[in-house]
Amino acid sequence: MKNLAVFSSGFGSNLQAIINAVKKGKVKANIALVISDNVDAYSLVRAKRAGIDFLYVDPDDFNDRTCYDKFIVKRLKKEKIDYVVLAGFMRIISDYFVRQYKNRIINIHPALLPSFKGTQGIKDVLDYGVKVSGVTVHFVTNILDGGPVILQNALAVKDDDTEVSLAERVHSLEHKLYPQAIDLLVRGRLFVKGRKVFVKK
Ligand code: GRF
Numbered sequence: 001m002k003n004l005a006v007f008s009s010g011f012g013s014n015l016q017a018i019i020n021a022v023k024k025g026k027v028k029a030n031i032a033l034v035i036s037d038n039v040d041a042y043s044l045v046r047a048k049r050a051g052i053d054f055l056y057v058d059p060d061d062f063n064d065r066t067c068y069d070k071f072i073v074k075r076l077k078k079e080k081i082d083y084v085v086l087a088g089f090m091r092i093i094s095d096y097f098v099r100q101y102k103n104r105i106i107n108i109h110p111a112l113l114p115s116f117k118g119t120q121g122i123k124d125v126l127d128y129g130v131k132v133s134g135v136t137v138h139f140v141t142n143i144l145d146g147g148p149v150i151l152q153n154a155l156a157v158k159d160d161d162t163e164v165s166l167a168e169r170v171h172s173l174e175h176k177l178y179p180q181a182i183d184l185l186v187r188g189r190l191f192v193k194g195r196k197v198f199v200k201k
Helices: 013-023 042-050 065-078 095-100 121-128 163-186
Strands: 002-007 029-036 054-056 083-086 105-109 132-139 149-156 190-193 196-199
Touching: 002 013, 002 163, 013 029, 013 042, 013 163, 029 042, 029 065, 029 163, 042 054, 065 095, 083 163, 105 163, 121 163, 132 163, 149 163
Parallel strands: 002 029, 002 083, 029 054, 083 105
Antiparallel strands: 105 132, 132 149, 190 196
């Protein structure tokens, strides 16, 4: 069984969806660790409730991003973590971290990449006025929100959508798509060739 570490800075609804999918046997993996950069993250409460080890790592305790990530990578190796799942982790991952876990770090983004990169995807979608948006799961590289795309799913943006209503539909799409992508990953079914990700039958 592969070991996952899930990184979350906030509410952790995606973490919860992954916990539930593991419990139901839809994702055949072990969530070995939850990591947060925010001491108040609700995701830490979710981890505790689920009996999963969790760790808060305070960015202020480190001189720079690489020092922070070196500390984390050391812990990940100690815990024999196979894959890193970013689920609303609001920090940029250093090149060092990306190299250590090449093609083993994934992220979920609340828009159809390469459109609407960055931390305000849902707001940017509404401001731009696109009619279709969605969700993207991708590998993490040193290009922000720019790694090879694993899975995407689309949804219609409604004329009367607000950030709240659109976020609600985006999140329910995320909660289905992320466990699917993680399951493919831990089963060794994903192959990266250049920018493309192939799913082995
Ligand atoms: C999600 O919308 C995800 O796409 C983005 O951050 C949000 C995290 O939500 N990267 P939650 O903490 O999982 O509820």
